[in-house]
Amino acid sequence: MSDTEFDVAIAAYLIPDLAQNEFDALVKLVEDDQLEVEGVALVTSDADGTVAVKETGDHLGRKGLEIGGGVGLVVGLFAPPLLAATIVGGAVGGVVGKFAKHRVESGLEEKMGAALPPGSAGIVAIYDRAKTDTVNTTLASAVRKSVAHVDRGGAKELKAALAEAQAGMGG
Amino acid sequence: MKPPEGAPNVLVVLIDDAGFGNPGAFGGPIDTPNYDRIAADGLRYNRFHVTAMCSPTRAALLTGRNHHAVGMGGIPEASGGFPGYSAMLPKDAAPFPKVLKENGYSTAAVGKWHLTPEKEQGPAGPFDHWPNAWGFDYYWGFLAPEAGQFDTMIAENQKFIGVQEGKDGKPFYFPEAMTDQAIDWLHGVRGHESEKPWCLYYSTGCSHAPHHVWKEWAEKYKGRFDQGWDELREETFERQKTLGVVPADAILTPRDELMPAWDSLDENGKRVFARQMEVYAGYSENADHHVGRLLDSIEEMGELDDTIVIWIWGDNGASLEGTPTGSFNEGTMVNGLPLTNEEQMRLALKWGGLEAWSTEMMYPHYSTAWAWAGNTPFRWGKQVASHLGGTRNPLVVRCPQRIADSGGLRSQFTHVTDIGPTILDMVGIPQPTHVDGVEQQPMSGVSFAGSLEDSNAPERHTQQYFENFGNRAMYKDGWWLSMRMPRIPWRLDPELLKKFAPGVWKPDEDPVELYYLPDDFSQATDLSASHPEKVKELQRLFWEEAEKYNVKPLLAGFSPFFGILPPLGSQTTVTYHGDVQNVAPGAVPRVYNHSYTISADLQIPDGGAEGVIVAKASHLGGFSLFVQDGKLKHTYAFLGVFEYHQESEGELPTGDVNVELTFAADEAKPATPGEVTLFVNGEPVGSGRLDHTVPFGFSGYAGMDVGRDNGLVVDRSYADKAPFAFTGKVKKVVFDVAPHLDDKDEHALHEHASQADTVRGIRA
Numbered sequence: 065m066s067d068t069e070f071d072v073a074i075a076a077y078l079i080p081d082l083a084q085n086e087f088d089a090l091v092k093l094v095e096d097d098q099l100e101v102e103g104v105a106l107v108t109s110d111a112d113g114t115v116a117v118k119e120t121g122d123h124l125g126r127k128g129l130e131i132g133g134g135v136g137l138v139v140g141l142f143a144p145p146l147l148a149a150t151i152v153g154g155a156v157g158g159v160v161g162k163f164a165k166h167r168v169e170s171g172l173e174e175k176m177g178a179a180l181p182p183g184s185a186g187i188v189a190i191y192d193r194a195k196t197d198t199v200n201t202t203l204a205s206a207v208r209k210s211v212a213h214v215d216r217g218g219a220k221e222l223k224a225a226l227a228e229a230q231a232g233m234g235g
Numbered sequence: 236m237k238p239p240e241g242a243p244n245v246l247v248v249l250i251d252d253a254g255f256g257n258p259g260a261f262g263g264p265i266d267t268p269n270y271d272r273i274a275a276d277g278l279r280y281n282r283f284h285v286t287a288m289c290s291p292t293r294a295a296l297l298t299g300r301n302h303h304a305v306g307m308g309g310i311p312e313a314s315g316g317f318p319g320y321s322a323m324l325p326k327d328a329a330p331f332p333k334v335l336k337e338n339g340y341s342t343a344a345v346g347k348w349h350l351t352p353e354k355e356q357g358p359a360g361p362f363d364h365w366p367n368a369w370g371f372d373y374y375w376g377f378l379a380p381e382a383g384q385f386d387t388m389i390a391e392n393q394k395f396i397g398v399q400e401g402k403d404g405k406p407f408y409f410p411e412a413m414t415d416q417a418i419d420w421l422h423g424v425r426g427h428e429s430e431k432p433w434c435l436y437y438s439t440g441c442s443h444a445p446h447h448v449w450k451e452w453a454e455k456y457k458g459r460f461d462q463g464w465d466e467l468r469e470e471t472f473e474r475q476k477t478l479g480v481v482p483a484d485a486i487l488t489p490r491d492e493l494m495p496a497w498d499s500l501d502e503n504g505k506r507v508f509a510r511q512m513e514v515y516a517g518y519s520e521n522a523d524h525h526v527g528r529l530l531d532s533i534e535e536m537g538e539l540d541d542t543i544v545i546w547i548w549g550d551n552g553a554s555l556e557g558t559p560t561g562s563f564n565e566g567t568m569v570n571g572l573p574l575t576n577e578e579q580m581r582l583a584l585k586w587g588g589l590e591a592w593s594t595e596m597m598y599p600h601y602s603t604a605w606a607w608a609g610n611t612p613f614r615w616g617k618q619v620a621s622h623l624g625g626t627r628n629p630l631v632v633r634c635p636q637r638i639a640d641s642g643g644l645r646s647q648f649t650h651v652t653d654i655g656p657t658i659l660d661m662v663g664i665p666q667p668t669h670v671d672g673v674e675q676q677p678m679s680g681v682s683f684a685g686s687l688e689d690s691n692a693p694e695r696h697t698q699q700y701f702e703n704f705g706n707r708a709m710y711k712d713g714w715w716l717s718m719r720m721p722r723i724p725w726r727l728d729p730e731l732l733k734k735f736a737p738g739v740w741k742p743d744e745d746p747v748e749l750y751y752l753p754d755d756f757s758q759a760t761d762l763s764a765s766h767p768e769k770v771k772e773l774q775r776l777f778w779e780e781a782e783k784y785n786v787k788p789l790l791a792g793f794s795p796f797f798g799i800l801p802p803l804g805s806q807t808t809v810t811y812h813g814d815v816q817n818v819a820p821g822a823v824p825r826v827y828n829h830s831y832t833i834s835a836d837l838q839i840p841d842g843g844a845e846g847v848i849v850a851k852a853s854h855l856g857g858f859s860l861f862v863q864d865g866k867l868k869h870t871y872a873f874l875g876v877f878e879y880h881q882e883s884e885g886e887l888p889t890g891d892v893n894v895e896l897t898f899a900a901d902e903a904k905p906a907t908p909g910e911v912t913l914f915v916n917g918e919p920v921g922s923g924r925l926d927h928t929v930p931f932g933f934s935g936y937a938g939m940d941v942g943r944d945n946g947l948v949v950d951r952s953y954a955d956k957a958p959f960a961f962t963g964k965v966k967k968v969v970f971d972v973a974p975h976l977d978d979k980d981e982h983a984l985h986e987h988a989s990q991a992d993t994v995r996g997i998r999a
Binding site for chain 2: 076078079082109111179180181182183184204205207208
């Protein structure tokens, strides 16, 4: 793991295409080396309330469509059983691989589903804590946002951070 | 008694909370094919006026008298001691349906009522002010000022029958159900009496909040309001001119600074606001659809051409009460809980996002600015009797025998009090001088039947006062004096109202505006500075009319804010034996702003029981005391914003069990926090804090039930078992709502409760 300290943010949107725009903006920041992320995912809840990962981005700013090869860390956390093979097979960063090997089952998909009613969308991002302001500015249209620090360590710590961020989405 | 030979049927349709610029037939953006159809077969009246408020308009409509003259200067929730504001229909003002009934008509009312004093809405009555007593043989609908369209608490004749099931496997939906009831009634009457004419008053809950409609109706409007309210007004105005319902030389009035410019909103805000209007439009079109079903049914009976159809689109202008943000739950506004745009969006997300904006999960009301757009080309809206945005609404009339120029336009000044006299005139029944031995007030409205045949018929309604909650206007011979009290319609807090107290407020010092309507359709050019004598003349005339029709004292409807209170109720202990259900909001024991206890005697069989002991309203505001997983539980829903839960540590015993909830308020004051303690057989078993409590009321329409939670449930954890009827036996539930109060506290809370009634009612 690099020396960078990370935060995990969960952001929920009433308007899915605004989430898409801001997801794209995050990835662009990564591409332009203005932001370091360990992963970012766009999650949508369709009219029936089925929650799915629509798009992902990794630490290099590479976007993956649907469940593509460029899956980032957050997706591994988001839906590990489904994505484990992709993650393990993907040449993503060490942190991702580490977490992927742990097959973190955070239950985030279920929780995120509760936080994302039908027709809404969310962004989950793990990013350089020093760029919190940049991320906040970029995720301007989120109507709920929750952030937690990721303590150094393994899957357990990241899972705890996600749970903390998730708890902040309640109420 | 037989009706006059060839007397026609009468159908009066009244839409709720809608504006001049809403329906397509008047240039609005809402598709209203059935309103268009009646307009095309009949006439449009583009200078028709209402009172700017719900109950006053309804009283004026049904009696043909000015609203204050029949005790409805205010609303039934705050009926008080002044004659013009008593909410008690006087015996000397028989409504026209009663006159028709006693002259051989069958009569019925379906839908929203809102003319019965709230304290009389229970099995003990009295029933003198329920719909039957107003002259309707049959009534089915809701008495409340507003109602959820999916969980409406229905009254039939003189009894609450509660939330109904849907038909044919479909969920209940009030607009559909009320139409079915109307059609069934017509079929029944015709099956019984082949010739007897009928009079049907069909009064929709739409388009009042909550804006509840099936998703597909809202989806139809997706993207149609993305241009925003400023452009929508301009588009509507152009269509109005093209249709001729607004003269070509009319001026579009400007937006008030209280409403934000559309362009000032961020993209998120624009999208959320657009959804609010999509839902409102779909809801409104759905109402038009169901009136269409009713019309089709009458046509199938072969009676449409023998029926006078009078259809008023709005009992007042579109409602400004959503505040500039609009709300996921109108109850937050009623209870004085201001929320920012951001907070509204977060709470909308909590209750299902924009997909749920039209569903029972929310109680939606759109933004003030959409209402303003719905009142194009006028300023202001509901409550504001001083301006046409509150008082001028679309009217269409169909009567083939009398109308030669179908599709025509009429521009005579007409008023809602004219409807009764016009109907009696058209059916050939004179206004009675005596009814039940009581000499009658003459109707203050006049017949406009002559205008049906002659577009140039002289204007007969030449003078009319307007007054609602202090906003005033005086019309005479084309001149209109606006006297708007300087109060924002959606602000009703006690501190603000102090400046309008008797002896403090000087109404004649309010700013005035003067318009000459024949030349200025939209009230765009204020002539007060150049015509001071006309201003004084109309001010004097207003006071003369105020004296004549019991308008004085002004603001009597706000009297609880000025220390004038109705008598303090003496009943502080209420006992419900057995499964009493559908207790109306006004009859629910006052569990607001002070300590109270709820005690219940239960029988729990071996093996335990589950279900609701007593519950009021829903997850958007309410409380429930229930048993789940063997434990005694209490949920307090604070307006959909917070939920508080308490539960017993252990499971309930079996056999005869007493459970009790005590709420110990920190202070006897509005919205007081406090501590809840649960007891089983006198022993404390659980506790928790309510950081916030509801100060005014959980719901304007949802009832309280013993032994179950009818309609929408308070705690969503048992929604899949709704109504979650108690599987043991609830022998009795006792509310003690006045423990430990001293006289000062008691008076203060009574004052607050009376103010609360006013606030709830004024939004109706």
